[in-house]
Amino acid sequence: MPAILDHADRAPAVPAVGVPWDAVGMSGRVAPDAVVDSVAAFERARAEMQRQKRIQALIFAVVFLVCLVTAVIVGQFDVMTLIDGLPRTTDYVRKLVPVLRWETLGADVAEWYWNIGKWLTLLVETLLMAFFATLLGTIGALLLSFAASSNLTPGYWIYFATRRFLEIARSVPDLVYALVFVFAWGLGPLAGILALTIHTMGASGKLFAEVNENVDPNPIEGVRAAGANWVKMIRFAVIPQVLPVFASYTLWRFEINVRTAAVLGFVGAGGIGYELYTNIRLNYYEDVSAILLIIVATVVLVDIGCEEIRHRMIGKESLR
Amino acid sequence: MRLRIGAVSKADMLEARRCLPGAFCRPLAQRLLSWLCWTGLAALVLFCAVRFDMSPLRLWSGLSELGTLTRVMFPPASGGNMDLFLAGILETLAMAFLGTLIGGAIAFPLSFLAAKNILPAWLFHFGVRRVFDVLRGVDVMIWALIFVVAIGLGPLAGILAIAISDAGTLAKLFSEAIENIDRKQTEGVRSTGANAVKVMRFGVIPQVLPVMLSFTLYMFESNTRSATILGIVGAGGIGLLLADRIRANVWDQACLIIILILVTVYFIDFVSKRLRERLIGQGK
Numbered sequence: 225m226p227a228i229l230d231h232a233d234r235a236p237a238v239p240a241v242g243v244p245w246d247a248v249g250m251s252g253r254v255a256p257d258a259v260v261d262s263v264a265a266f267e268r269a270r271a272e273m274q275r276q277k278r279i280q281a282l283i284f285a286v287v288f289l290v291c292l293v294t295a296v297i298v299g300q301f302d303v304m305t306l307i308d309g310l311p312r313t314t315d316y317v318r319k320l321v322p323v324l325r326w327e328t329l330g331a332d333v334a335e336w337y338w339n340i341g342k343w344l345t346l347l348v349e350t351l352l353m354a355f356f357a358t359l360l361g362t363i364g365a366l367l368l369s370f371a372a373s374s375n376l377t378p379g380y381w382i383y384f385a386t387r388r389f390l391e392i393a394r395s396v397p398d399l400v401y402a403l404v405f406v407f408a409w410g411l412g413p414l415a416g417i418l419a420l421t422i423h424t425m426g427a428s429g430k431l432f433a434e435v436n437e438n439v440d441p442n443p444i445e446g447v448r449a450a451g452a453n454w455v456k457m458i459r460f461a462v463i464p465q466v467l468p469v470f471a472s473y474t475l476w477r478f479e480i481n482v483r484t485a486a487v488l489g490f491v492g493a494g495g496i497g498y499e500l501y502t503n504i505r506l507n508y509y510e511d512v513s514a515i516l517l518i519i520v521a522t523v524v525l526v527d528i529g530c531e532e533i534r535h536r537m538i539g540k541e542s543l544r
Numbered sequence: 545m546r547l548r549i550g551a552v553s554k555a556d557m558l559e560a561r562r563c564l565p566g567a568f569c570r571p572l573a574q575r576l577l578s579w580l581c582w583t584g585l586a587a588l589v590l591f592c593a594v595r596f597d598m599s600p601l602r603l604w605s606g607l608s609e610l611g612t613l614t615r616v617m618f619p620p621a622s623g624g625n626m627d628l629f630l631a632g633i634l635e636t637l638a639m640a641f642l643g644t645l646i647g648g649a650i651a652f653p654l655s656f657l658a659a660k661n662i663l664p665a666w667l668f669h670f671g672v673r674r675v676f677d678v679l680r681g682v683d684v685m686i687w688a689l690i691f692v693v694a695i696g697l698g699p700l701a702g703i704l705a706i707a708i709s710d711a712g713t714l715a716k717l718f719s720e721a722i723e724n725i726d727r728k729q730t731e732g733v734r735s736t737g738a739n740a741v742k743v744m745r746f747g748v749i750p751q752v753l754p755v756m757l758s759f760t761l762y763m764f765e766s767n768t769r770s771a772t773i774l775g776i777v778g779a780g781g782i783g784l785l786l787a788d789r790i791r792a793n794v795w796d797q798a799c800l801i802i803i804l805i806l807v808t809v810y811f812i813d814f815v816s817k818r819l820r821e822r823l824i825g826q827g828k
Contacts, residue, residue, distance in 0.1 A: 291641060292641075292645070294634075294638065295637070295638035295641040295642050296638075296642070298631075298634050298635055298637075298638040299635060299638035299639055299641075299642050299699045299700075299703060299780070300698065300699055300700070301638075301642055301699070301700065301703060302700075305695075305700055306700065308695075309694070309695035309696075309700065309704075312694050312695050313691070313694045313695060313704075315694075316690065316693070316694035349595075352591075352592050352595065352596075353596070355588070355592070356589070356592040356593075356596065359589065392806070395806050395809050395810070396802060396805070396806065397769055397770070397772055397773045397805070399685070399773045399776060400772075400773060400786065400802060400805075403776070403786075403787060403790050404610075404613065404790065404798075405606075405610070407609070407613060407790070408606045408607070408609040408610040408613060409602070409606035409609070410606075412596075412597075413596045414596050414597060414598060414602070414606075417596060417598075418606075483681075483683050484683070486683060486686075487683045487685040487686060490685060490689070490776065490777060491776060491787075494596075500686065501689065504689050504690060504693055505693070507693070512690075516682060516686070519681070519682070519686075520677075520678055520681040520682060523681040524677055524681055
């Protein structure tokens with residue numbers, strides 16, 4: 225570091241970067257040895273840090289490459305198959321596009337959506353399934369969430385059991401529940417609703433419990449001091465605090481459930497999914513694109529609607 | 545009107561009610577509205593219950609049926625197919641990994657096009673964002689079914705389905721991360737005379753990369769869950785084995801597969817959570 229040494233020889237008023245103040249004598253001169261020492265120490269530490277970072281990056285790269293190679297082999301990912309498959313995919317997408325001529329646009333669209341009555345009925349059924357399942361699941365989640373939060377639970381074993389139940393309810397995919405429930409309740413929307421309900425209960429229950437664990441303890445103490453029992457404590461000290469957050473989560477869960485309800489029909493659990501499934505399987509291209517379009521439109525509309533309600537709720541909260 | 549505590553008579557209270565009706569109860573219109581909302585909700589619930597035939601009797605008979613199924617499920621057994629099941633789990637993980645990787649690789653460049661602060665062209669990024677919405681709006685199961693029909697059965701269909709729907713989700717998340725960057729750093733880099741590419745490389749990417757990696761890991765977690773069920777429509781992974789076992793009424797093996805799925809999901813959640821915590825730690 226010749227530059228810093230030069231600087232030190234010309235006696236700076238302030239020591240160079242990295243030189244401790246006690247290396248500066250009463251005269252204000254820096255002892256050259258001290259400068260060399262501390263600079264060398266700094267360089268050593270930096271080199272060590274860089275070396276460690278490089279080793280870390282190398283380990284990460286090796287692990288990543290091993291994962292990648294394993295995944296490519298296990299997943300039978302073949303670039304040739306991919307190149308082979310891509311034109312077929314674009315071909316498929318081209319077939320999805322209906323014939324629409326400008327002169328006869330109305331008639332063409334009418335022909336494209338020839339079965340609109342049935343599809344809309346199924347779409348409404350899908351929405352109702354999502355709504356009903358969200359409602360039932362949220363009620364279940366609400367009831368269980370208080371037992372599943374460590375600060376409010378009436379007893380450790382109740383806490384433990386509820387937590388495990390919620391975990392299993394949310395970790396098994398909803399389509400697996402639907403597959404099993406179709407055997408128990410028969411084909412149709414009821415199996416789908418119950419599958420969505422269980423999954424919603426697990427997913428929302430965990431989130432609700434986490435919100436419960438972060439409530440302000442002062443109101444709880446206050447209500448307890450007034451002689452309230454457990455139920456009254458929950459009703460008057462906890463619920464007013466957490467309800468807005470719960471409402472927002474529930475709207476979000478409804479959005480997710482609408483998406484899932486649209487595919488529950490793949491396993492025969494009601495909704496528009498079964499119609500979509502048969503049309504894709506039978507290669508009725510224009511029907512597939514027609515149904516897909518109304519599903520996407522519905523999902524986007526539900527998202528926008530829920531967003532709007534959420535903003536209004538937050539607006540009301542901040543006005544208080 | 546002056547009031548002393550203990551000296552409030554009935555007449556005073558009536559007077560107060562007359563003067564300030566708003567303080568004692570909500571206005572009629574508001575009460576009607578909330579009453580209407582609750583009645584509407586109750587009617588909708590009743591309609592749903594009737595429409596979906598949710599009678600207690602039917603619920604009960606289904607529950608007893610479910611009880612029988614659960615009894616048949618235990619103890620879970622492999623039936624000598626443990627190798628097959630483990631291979632299925634590995635294939636599921638491989639699908640999730642490759643799908644997330646490809647989806648992230650597609651989303652990375654697209655997200656810069658959709659970020660308002662990088663490309664100030666309203667119409668353009670409005671269009672790009674609607675494309676993301678369509679990719680996300682179609683469920684991954686639907687994509688899987690379409691790819692199965694277009695390119696055939698097997699894990700490739702599942703990988704592409706995950707990649708496509710991931711590209712939509714990740715591009716949205718990435719572009720939001722890019723829009724939330726600290727402008728001071730890009731300005732600092734620009735003030736040294738750097739061109740647009742260098743501003744991107746040294747001003748933007750170091751800020752967003754940890755966030756992007758963390759989102760990608762999170763999507764990997766979520767994709768592991770969806771990859772377990774893609775097999776139901778024939779797109780590879782453990783789902784095909786599970787659906788076959790359930791359709792053929794081999795419940796003890798189905799139970800084992802469900803347990804294997806649970807263990808895998810927990811394991812991936814744990815690893816990914818650890819990695820994300822480290823990433824965010826380094827980012828700070």
